[in-house]
Amino acid sequence: MERKNAWSKYTSEKDKKKVMAFGEDYRKFLSTCKTERECVAFFVEKAEKAGFKNLDEAIASGKKLKAGEKVYAVNKGKELALFIVGTEDLESGMNILGAHIDSPRMDLKQNPLYEDSDIALLDTHYYGGIKKYQWVTIPLALHGVLVKKTGEVMPVNVGEDENDPVFGISDLLIHLAADQMDKKGAKVVEGEDLNVIVGSIPGFDKKGEKEKESVKKNILKLLKDKYDIEEEDFISAEIEVVPAGPARDFGFDRSMILGYGHDDRVCAYSSFMALIDCKEKLKKTACCLLVDKEEIGSVGATGMESRFFENIFAELYNLTGDYSELKLRRALTNCKVLSSDVSAAFDPNYASAFEKNNSAYLGRGLVFNKYTGARGKSGSNDASAEYVAEVRDIMDKDNVFWQTAELGKVDQGGGGTIAYIMGNYNMQVIDSGVAVLSMHAPCEIISKVDLYEALLGYEAFIKYA
Structure with a gap:
């Protein structure tokens, strides 16, 4: 009917x-x-x-x-x-x-921050039923709270203001994706590959040599200076990785909402x-x-x-x-x-x-x-x-x-x-x-x-x- x-x-x-x-x-x-x-x-x-x-x-x-x-x-x-x-x-x-x-979203793990190949990343565990491949190459924001040992609750909201940076997960370029394209949809992107890129500037010693894990150290210094966050504080945090940006009217007639x-x-x-x-x-x-x-x-x-x-x-x-x-x-x-x-x-x-x-x-x-x-x-x-x-x-x-x-x-x-x-x-x-x-x-x-x-x-x- x-x-x-x-x-x-x-x-x-x-x-x-x-x-x-x-x-x-x-x-x-x-x-x-x-x-x-x-x-x-x-x-x-x-x-x-x-x-x-x-x-x-x-x-x-x-x-x-x-x-x-x-x-x-x-x-x-x-x-x-x-x-x-x-x-x-x-x-x-x-x-x-x-x-x-x-x-559905991605949550930061308890020890999320690491460096690999001069890139700083945050490790995540996805929450709820998602098609994991949909979460790559889109702008992402960080929302949630971080609780310090003193009990102070610090709200986290980075990536929504137009002056904020955004974050994201990379994908394999089509030119090198022959094997990837043969995978089933559930395996195109694996859960452990949902790692959020957050920085890439390394630090150098007086001789101009790159210091070990200096990109990660640079991110930690930034977090300390701007937000008073120590690496250990991530252990008592609930930070969710979500799509960045506002919901939008959808369709010429604005009859729908995309968000x-x-x-x-x-x-x-x-x-x-x-x-x-x-x-x-x-x-x-x-x-x-x-x-x-x-x-x-x-x-x-x-x-x-x-x-x-x-x-x-x-x-x-x-x-x-x-x-x-x-x-x-x-x-x-x-x-x-x-x-x-x-x-x-x-x-x-x-x-x-x-x-x-x-x-x-x-x-x-x-x-x-x-x-x-x-x-x-x-x-x-x-x-x-x-x-x-x-x-x-x-x-x-x-x-x-x-x-x-x-x-x-x-x-x-x-x-x-x-x-x-x-x-x-x-x-x-x-x-x-x-x-x-x-x-x-x-x-x-x-x-x-x-x-x-x-x-x-x-x-x-x-x-x-």
Whole structure:
């Protein structure tokens, strides 16, 4: 069943301007927030301006939270939960918008800096599923934090300002690439070859002889003079190597956005904005949960597998009603969730990988995936038919343009989200999100109208679920 193109809904210039304005705000966000920490800092600042208070302060005061109050909680600077308290007791559950804010990238190793053939390089370990050959010969930037032994946290952001240098990974010239061109795509560039070039000026002694590892020494001197960084400080650093430069309008009609990290910041941003802009008096408490580590299996203290969400839910319950462990279990079971993650957009250049009747299309609105997984639905949540029907009704109430899809042909591949982890609590969960072209590439493409329909869909879910 073919769905209508969502642009048909925005025929007047006034309506189209709303779509474009929201897209521009998102484009600016995507251009500056390229790590989980940067996303959390951005969202917290906006949330506080919208009247959200830190949940830690409420816990410390012991003051009960009333309907309409807004709170947030941060986990280790890389995970964020925001809540608007509803009029109903939490035992009836929450309406949750869950997304992730990590994206595929390269991370610096703990001992990254070395010299080879008069070139200084940084050694990396790639993070998440990438086609490694896509990351060579493009301008790269360094984002993250470096923590000194004193506990001082030093932000790192080099390669974004027009006056900054950029970095990169070299590739073998075509003239010498006969053997390379015969390799499979997964082997064209190996993981250990993703070494970032950062300098090439050596140092010389008084006789004009090049000193040993002098290029590396020169880089270390520069880092010390400009940033007060010692080589050993890299051991306690989290520095991510990401594509340099801003996200850009894409296409003559500027209907799309090209940028790094649409997966999954496009869903995180629209979910967040749906919550903080909510003006409704809500019956059920609404939550926006933005997690880390989804790209590597949702593991660790800041991933969805962590107890962070469950613990924060308990703290919130304790501040809103008559808390008990049994009531918390009931509340978790009664939650309804949109696991907001991107979907693969049908690409006419690679049509053979898709099944047209069950693909997401650019420009046709918010995408719902009843199931994800791989080959036989392995690793999938697989939403119930009853919940799918409920979500259909919610979207249609607010005239949200939406579509359904699966992730390519049955035996072509697959992927997963945080949905199954929420489902482990016996919550009603379905995957939803925005269709993306070139997913997991250094630059991905989304439609501005799909982004806007996602916002409207998430707003409707908060109101009616």
